Amino acid sequence: MDPKTGFCHQTGTYSSLRPPVPLPPINQPLSTGEYCLSAFHRSSTEGAAIFVVNATTGETLSYTRFLSQVRSLAYSLQQRYSLCRNDVAFILSPPSIHIPVVYFALLSLGIVVSPANPLSSNSELTHQIQLCKPVVAFATIETSHKIPSLKHGTILLDSPEFISLLTQSDIDDDVIKKVGVDQFDTAAILYSSGTTGRVKGVMMTHRNLIAKMAAVGAFNTSQGESNEKPRGSVTFVTVPLFHVFGFYILLAAVLSADSVVLVERFDFEEMLRAVEKYKVTTMPVSPPLVLAFVKSELTTKYDLNSLTRLGCGGAPLGKEVIKQFNEKFPTVQLVQGYGLTETMGGATSTVDVEGASGYGSVGRLGADMEAKVVDPETGDPLPPGQTGELLLRGPLVMKGYVGDEEASAETLDSEGWLRTGDLCYFDSEGLLYVVDRLKELIKYKAYQVPPAELEHLLLSHPGIADAAVIPWADEEAGEIPMAYVVRNNGSSITEAQVMDFIAKQVAPYKKIRRVAFINSIPKSAAGKILRRELINHSISVSSSKL
Numbered sequence: 001m002d003p004k005t006g007f008c009h010q011t012g013t014y015s016s017l018r019p020p021v022p023l024p025p026i027n028q029p030l031s032t033g034e035y036c037l038s039a040f041h042r043s044s045t046e047g048a049a050i051f052v053v054n055a056t057t058g059e060t061l062s063y064t065r066f067l068s069q070v071r072s073l074a075y076s077l078q079q080r081y082s083l084c085r086n087d088v089a090f091i092l093s094p095p096s097i098h099i100p101v102v103y104f105a106l107l108s109l110g111i112v113v114s115p116a117n118p119l120s121s122n123s124e125l126t127h128q129i130q131l132c133k134p135v136v137a138f139a140t141i142e143t144s145h146k147i148p149s150l151k152h153g154t155i156l157l158d159s160p161e162f163i164s165l166l167t168q169s170d171i172d173d174d175v176i177k178k179v180g181v182d183q184f185d186t187a188a189i190l191y192s193s194g195t196t197g198r199v200k201g202v203m204m205t206h207r208n209l210i211a212k213m214a215a216v217g218a219f220n221t222s223q224g225e226s227n228e229k230p231r232g233s234v235t236f237v238t239v240p241l242f243h244v245f246g247f248y249i250l251l252a253a254v255l256s257a258d259s260v261v262l263v264e265r266f267d268f269e270e271m272l273r274a275v276e277k278y279k280v281t282t283m284p285v286s287p288p289l290v291l292a293f294v295k296s297e298l299t300t301k302y303d304l305n306s307l308t309r310l311g312c313g314g315a316p317l318g319k320e321v322i323k324q325f326n327e328k329f330p331t332v333q334l335v336q337g338y339g340l341t342e343t344m345g346g347a348t349s350t351v352d353v354e355g356a357s358g359y360g361s362v363g364r365l366g367a368d369m370e371a372k373v374v375d376p377e378t379g380d381p382l383p384p385g386q387t388g389e390l391l392l393r394g395p396l397v398m399k400g401y402v403g404d405e406e407a408s409a410e411t412l413d414s415e416g417w418l419r420t421g422d423l424c425y426f427d428s429e430g431l432l433y434v435v436d437r438l439k440e441l442i443k444y445k446a447y448q449v450p451p452a453e454l455e456h457l458l459l460s461h462p463g464i465a466d467a468a469v470i471p472w473a474d475e476e477a478g479e480i481p482m483a484y485v486v487r488n489n490g491s492s493i494t495e496a497q498v499m500d501f502i503a504k505q506v507a508p509y510k511k512i513r514r515v516a517f518i519n520s521i522p523k524s525a526a527g528k529i530l531r532r533e534l535i536n537h538s539i540s541v542s543s544s545k546l
Contacts, residue, residue: 005384005430006365012381013372016365016394017430018352021218023211023395024183031181032209033108036255037067039217049259052097055274056264061097063257066104069166073105076165081152083136085110085179088189090134090150091242092118092125092143095262098157099241100250101166102138107188107206110181114189114201115242118143119507124199131201131403132189183207189402190244192341198453201402202341209251211395212344215367216252219351233258234306236280238266238289239446244341245284245313268292272302279306286446287317288476290334294324309333313346313446319359338362338432342398342411342418347371348432361431369394372417373425376438382425387435390424391417440531442471442479447509449481451531454512457505458483458498463491466521468529472514472538482514484534486521516541 001008006015024030040063052061061069077083089106091114093099099115106113114132116125118140125146136152137144144154155162187206191199235253237260239245253260261278263270268289274280285293290312293299310332317336325334337346350363365371372391373382382388397418400408411419421438442449451469458467466486471479485498495515502512516538522530 002384004428005426007384007426007430009383012374013370014365014426014430016367016369018364018367019218021211021214021367023207023214026183026207028183029180030183030206030210031108031110031179032187032206032213032251033070033104033106034181035206035210036213036251037070037104037108039213039255040257049257051253051259052100053259053261053278054095054097054264055261055270055278059097061101066101066254069101070104070108071171072166072168073101074109075171076168077105077111078109080165081136083109083111083152085181086112086185087136088112088114088132088134090129090132090137090147091115092137092139092147093157094118094140094143095237095241095264096140096157097262098162100254100260102157103247103250104254107209108179110179110185110206112186112189113247115247116191117240117242117507119509120146121505121507122146123505124507127199128191128201133403181206183210184399186399186402188247190242190247190341192244192448198450200404200407203399203402204344205399208344208396208398211368212248213251213255216255218367220256233281234261234278235259236261236271236274236278236283238271238286239284244339244345248345249284268296269298272298272304275304275307276302281306282309282311283307285310285312287312287321287478288445290317290325291321291476294321294328299328304329305331307332309335311335311337311346313337313339322359336362338434339396340418340420343392343394343396344398347392347394347396350431353431361427361433363432364430365432366394366396369396371426371432376423384426384428384430387423387425389438390420390422390432390434392420393417442469442481444479444481444509445477449510451481454481454483454502454506454510455529457502458485461493461498461501463488463493464498465489465491468521468531468534469512470531470534470538480513481510482516482538483512484516484518484521486518 001015006017049063050060051063051066089111103113116128134150137147137150137154138157139147139154140158141156144156147154183206185206186203187209188204189201192202235249235258237246237249261274261280335349335351337349339346347369348363348365353363370393373388374391375382376389393416400412423435423438425433440451454469455467458464464485465488468484470482472482474480483498487493498515499512522533
């Protein structure tokens with residue numbers, strides 16, 4: 001193996017250059033919740049410290065109350081609702097200090113956590129529920145109407161009944177220990193579009209999540225030794241708690257005994273105000289948010305000196321934006337990473353990459369991860385400096401897609417390699433660069449928007465004969481969905497009518513935001529949309545107008 005790149009010419013495989021992370025014995029019964037909480041008990045002496053703050057309402061939850069509520073809710077769910085290991089719980093709620101309690105109670109009992117976007121349309125949620133087959137749901141008064149009748153009903157997080165579940169007395173403290181969760185049980189079903197088609201339910205095992213948390217613990221230890229990681233870190237959560245990034249942050253906060261600041265609706269200035277008020281130290285960010293930090297004059301109104309690190313993921317970040325950020329915030333470390341929902345977020349990171357050599361890179365492989373870069377046509381492995389499709393393997397790779405064996409087989413091969421659909425290359429220092437993607441997902445503010453889903457909806461309109469959806473470059477959002485539409489004979493449908501038709505059926509981030517009318521959609525002999533031709537056409541039209 002080349003010690004600089006991690007590449008082995010004999011196998012065509014890149015190995016992580018980071019030290020391996022020890023994991024619990026593979027046959028030891030252990031849930032993610034139990035793993036995180038045991039690490040928390042070892043590292044924390046401040047049970048009264050604040051765990052979660054709702055910056056919108058001012059509500060707080062201390063670690064002492066959090067632990068008490070987790071035990072009480074777990075006991076109530078087992079005794080009152082008869083929930084069992086491997087049951088699935090669907091969660092549909094805006095950010096709330098109750099969400100981490102729900103997550104940890106469910107995980108500790110071996111119940112599968114399946115959180116979804118509360119802004120999803122009824123048809124989107126119906127599809128997700130058909131995939132994960134929940135027996136119970138957690139929702140709010142505003143979102144509960146979107147959930148069908150389930151075996152154990154829907155528990156309202158904003159009801160007196162739910163609060164009573166958090167405050168049970170005479171609890172059997174051994175109720176969680178008696179469950180005996182297998183590490184290879186499914187712990188969570190998180191939603192992703194995968195590499196093609198409609199939304200998919202990504203099955204992450206307890207082993208996957210424990211591996212992720214073990215890496216966090218190893219990082220904390222190394223940073224503690226160098227006195228770079230502040231004790232009592234405070235993370236402002238800019239990402240939804242149903243998203244893989246938000247889900248990971250809650251687990252990591254408990255493991256590290258850190259504090260988390262939430263807001264019910266994200267607003268840039270409210271975020272800046274919270275950074276100043278709560279002395280926020282770390283924050284997950286998307287490229288549009290990094291751009292806002294760079295360009296907004298509001299940043300000068302608030303004291304942001306507590307910030308030490310921003311973790312950027314979800315979409316590529318431009319070199320110029322990185323340089324501008326570093327110039328404006330020289331004391332804040334901007335860490336980039338690459339990953340998918342299918343790898344529990346970051347599979348690579350720039351956390352140990354120094355200087356300007358890593359500009360544009362998403363860093364090095366995480367501990368215990370392996371990669372291949374293969375020719376998209378032949379599947380042959382490629383050495384450093386050559387671009388091909390990225391394949392990943394390791395303890396973070398998902399179990400598969402729930403209820404979709406065909407998609408699982410297309411994405412995961414028999415040797416455990418995950419096809420990412422992304423065109424990448426490793427350089428001579430083992431740094432990964434994302435060049436383009438084979439998959440056709442549009443990344444709107446780090447959200448995944450599958451064109452096929454929008455095309456299916458467009459074709460259901462009587463005034464539309466054919467349609468294709470492509471990404472349109474946008475400085476603020478990264479990409480926005482743009483539709484090329486072929487009108488039916490006699491149809492006079494307008495751009496506004498097309499956008500309104502879609503907006504009524506999808507979550508806000510999936511809205512079509514540009515429309516162009518065209519005589520025909522270019523397709524291959526097999527009927528596949530030649531999306532690249534449309535993208536090139538949109539670029540040429542845009543250039544001609546400048």
